[in-house]
Amino acid sequence: MAKPVRAAIGDNWITCVFCKGDLFRDREVKLNSTGMELLKFGWANESATGLICWNCGFVHLFANRDIELYKVKKGEI
Structure with a gap:
């Protein structure tokens, strides 16, 4: 199971725009474009x-x- 993280960009801590929570699961997401996929270059997106x-x-x-990204210790959840 994924472990929670906190995130920041510079001095700005990120919170959820919906519920204002500050714990997240993270993952890499490909930003696929139709043109690159049609040309079989989806890996380069x-x-x-x-x-x-x-x-x-x-x-x-x-x-x-x-x-x-900052790991969250068990006692902080």
Whole structure:
């Protein structure tokens, strides 16, 4: 099972835009385009960091490479 993380870009901590939660599951998400898929270059598409809210499940996508993820200890959940 995925472990929760907190995330920030610089000094700005990220919270869920729906429920204001601050714990997320993270995963890489491919930003596929139709043209690249038709030409069989889907592997070359850009990717983003997906943050899935631990509380409500809302999905946030960040193409910003400066995003930092921080592990959450068991006692902090």
